[in-house]
Amino acid sequence: MGKRNPLEVFGKDESLRGDGSAVVYTEKIRESIIPIMNIQKFTIGSPNFLNKNGGIIIATSQAPNIRFGSSSSNDIITFLDASEAEYARNIQKYITEFQANSATSVSPQISVADELVKLKALVDDGILTQEEFDRKKNKLLGE
Numbered sequence: 001m002g003k004r005n006p007l008e009v010f011g012k013d014e015s016l017r018g019d020g021s022a023v024v025y026t027e028k029i030r031e032s033i034i035p036i037m038n039i040q041k042f043t044i045g046s047p048n049f050l051n052k053n054g055g056i057i058i059a060t061s062q063a064p065n066i067r068f069g070s071s072s073s074n075d076i077i078t079f080l081d082a083s084e085a086e087y088a089r090n091i092q093k094y095i096t097e098f099q100a101n102s103a104t105s106v107s108p109q110i111s112v113a114d115e116l117v118k119l120k121a122l123v124d125d126g127i128l129t130q131e132e133f134d135r136k137k138n139k140l141l142g143e
Contacts, residue, residue: 007094009056009087016056018094023058034060036098044088054085112140 007018014027023039025032041059119136122128128136 006087006090009084009091011084016088016091018091021098023091023095025058034058036095037102039095039099042092042095044085044092054088056088115140 005017009016014025016023016025018036021036023034023036025034038060039058040061041057043057043059045055045057116137119128119133123130123133
């Protein structure tokens with residue numbers, strides 16, 4: 001048997017795995033792809049002596065909560081055993097790191113682009129010369 005994917009959690013009929021820029025929730029034969037940047041909260045309920053099954057709740061910006069874990073509801077699955085909580089924490093860490101890395105790499109580009117649009121509008125309005133625009137653009141782009 002091959003090595004297990006550290007970014008995958010198994011339940012009775014469902015699984016959840018980290019896959020590139022998304023988390024994939026598979027329920028029997030249906031798959032839901034959840035972009036990591038849309039995940040607002042990823043909560044893990046670990047198995048304990050009162051509740052032998054653990055669970056996960058994923059809150060997103062565009063869809064209702066996805067519950068993966070302990071409940072009698074049909075749309076909620078249970079961890080197979082306590083070791084699944086470790087894999088759930090791996091996915092949680094993956095999501096957190098992905099979001100942190102994406103936020104630091106995207107934010108400066110967005111603000112630079114916004115600044116360039118504003119500067120171009122000043123050129124179009126005759127407030128800045130093309131030379132002034134080019135100097136500011138090169139400074140913003142680090143050239």
